Amino acid sequence: xxxxxxxxxxxxxxxxxxxxxxxxxxxxxxxxxxxxxxxxxxxxxxxxxxxxxxxxxxxxxxxxxxxxxxxxxxxxxxxxxxxxxxxxxxxxxxxxxxxxxxxxxxxxxxxxxxxxxxxxxxxxxxxxxxxxxxxxxxxxxxxxxxxxxxxxxxxxxxxxxxxxxxxxxxxxxxxxxxxxxxxxxxxxxxxxxxxxxxxxxxxxxxxxxxxxxxxxxxxxxxxxxxxxxxxxxxxxxxxxxxxxxxxxxxxxxxxxxxxxxxxxxxxxxxxxxxxxxxxxxxxxxxxxxxxxxxxxxxxxxxxxxxxxxxxxxxxxxxxxxxxxxxxxxxxxxxxxxxxxxxxxxxxxxxxxxxxxxxxxxxxxxxxxxxxxxxxxxxxxxxxxxxxxxxxxxxxxxxxxxxxxxxxxxxxxxxxxxxxxxxxxxxxxxxxxxxxxxxxxxxxxxxxxxxxxxxxxxxxxxxxxxxxxxxxxxxxxxxxxxxxxxxxxxxxxxxxxx
Numbered sequence: 440x441x442x443x444x445x446x447x448x449x450x451x452x453x454x455x456x457x458x459x460x461x462x463x464x465x466x467x468x469x470x471x472x473x474x475x476x477x478x479x480x481x482x483x484x485x486x487x488x489x490x491x492x493x494x495x496x497x498x499x500x501x502x503x504x505x506x507x508x509x510x511x512x513x514x515x516x517x518x519x520x521x522x523x524x525x526x527x528x529x530x531x532x533x534x535x536x537x538x539x540x541x542x543x544x545x546x547x548x549x550x551x552x553x554x555x556x557x558x559x560x561x562x563x564x565x566x567x568x569x570x571x572x573x574x575x576x577x578x579x580x581x582x583x584x585x586x587x588x589x590x591x592x593x594x595x596x597x598x599x600x601x602x603x604x605x606x607x608x609x610x611x612x613x614x615x616x617x618x619x620x621x622x623x624x625x626x627x628x629x630x631x632x633x634x635x636x637x638x639x640x641x642x643x644x645x646x647x648x649x650x651x652x653x654x655x656x657x658x659x660x661x662x663x664x665x666x667x668x669x670x671x672x673x674x675x676x677x678x679x680x681x682x683x684x685x686x687x688x689x690x691x692x693x694x695x696x697x698x699x700x701x702x703x704x705x706x707x708x709x710x711x712x713x714x715x716x717x718x719x720x721x722x723x724x725x726x727x728x729x730x731x732x733x734x735x736x737x738x739x740x741x742x743x744x745x746x747x748x749x750x751x752x753x754x755x756x757x758x759x760x761x762x763x764x765x766x767x768x769x770x771x772x773x774x775x776x777x778x779x780x781x782x783x784x785x786x787x788x789x790x791x792x793x794x795x796x797x798x799x800x801x802x803x804x805x806x807x808x809x810x811x812x813x814x815x816x817x818x819x820x821x822x823x824x825x826x827x828x829x830x831x832x833x834x835x836x837x838x839x840x841x842x843x844x845x846x847x848x849x850x851x852x853x854x855x856x857x858x859x860x861x862x863x864x865x866x867x868x869x870x871x872x873x874x875x876x877x878x879x880x881x882x883x884x885x886x887x888x889x890x891x892x893x894x895x896x897x898x899x900x901x902x903x904x905x906x907x908x909x910x911x912x913x914x915x916x917x918x919x920x921x922x923x924x925x926x927x928x929x930x931x932x933x934x935x936x
Contacts, residue, residue: 467654468693471685473677475661477692480554483547484653485696486703488646490540493704494578495639497533502635505585509627512587513722520716531711537579539707541737544575549792552771555780556659558668562772564652567645569768574642576737581634583735587627592723594734595622601757622725657681658688662780669777739806740799747805824854831908838905841898845890853909861887868910876903 455461504523506515519526548568551557557565584591595617602616603609618625660680686692717735734742748756782789823839831839842848848857851864871879880899883889894902 468689469687472658473660474684482699489700507631509624530716534717535710557772584630588719589721664781740802743802743806838901841902
């Protein structure tokens, strides 16, 4: 063992004499930070860097199999999902890693904003962080395009339509984004280059700059109420704090960063295992225009904003608001670089974060289940529950099969399971008679389309026969009521004669 140890030490010294990395790495690991900063609130930046590393590794492994052409991309993803052992898990790791990275970067930016860590002398650190956030969102968007499925194709078309609204240069911007007047092979090549080379390269460079500035300027201290940041005195006060109660980054703070990063990686692996990869949906087909493309999770709130906004506000929201928000974020440390850091003394900042967080949560929820479309909690391929088949005739059972095959539960619920666009059908026979059911099925009405051309007469008969059994077994069906009323009327007429 002593011989192996001696050889390893000699090898280490050989490399260090030629690279000279031991001293700067040791100094970086042992650089002092305020004791108050060795906290669980300061772990998000390291976690974002760890997830970025995971994305690089999984992206390289995917690139070994993925075919970066518009013709073969969709097929290669399906091969990864179904034809390659654990290929689905690799895709899921990369996809969920993207969502987690966006979330962690946003949380990190929020924590920096709430703690006032963007103030002097860390203005440039914040500005670089804003660009890192934008690049992270760019990675997520270009990654969705590389699935090149139906959602990606039409989502890219929507993006081109938005870009085309830019005054004077809209056409040139669209041509630059698509590589031509239409979505084609050149478009795919450009987005592949952006996702694999351009954006990751810039991200790596800016992450290195960001880390260097953190090491050079020091980790921001825990904000204290009443302690103001002044350009004339802050650096001296910070250095005095370091001398008084500074602790080395390793191990006092590093073990928290490692523990949290490992927990996040395990969470990504769990989501990948239990929920699987995202897409691809159907292959891209420009002839299918009856589609409703939706973006991935980080952009659902934008989808909801544009869908809910009045037409007159679309262009300002699309073109003006993003520029205003980005400029405000970049200019924040320049016009608010001094003053109070503690959140209790900055009520406007706290209110702003709360409003933005609630708004994004609500809009993301609306983007998943917008109010203008049904909530489809049922899978129409599931068999009808046995209790709705018990004691039914062969014709009624055949109607239950038609009910299942026509995906009626996408819009209608049975026993609480199904869509919410149409009314529940548990008691439909107490509301509609046989003739009314037939008319509704054949002609539609309200939100319901007409199925007269989609069903044969025997199918309509069987379906209506099944629907007539949905009366809760408590109240008489409408047909029974009508027959009883006709019988009573005939009986009364006979007595009067």
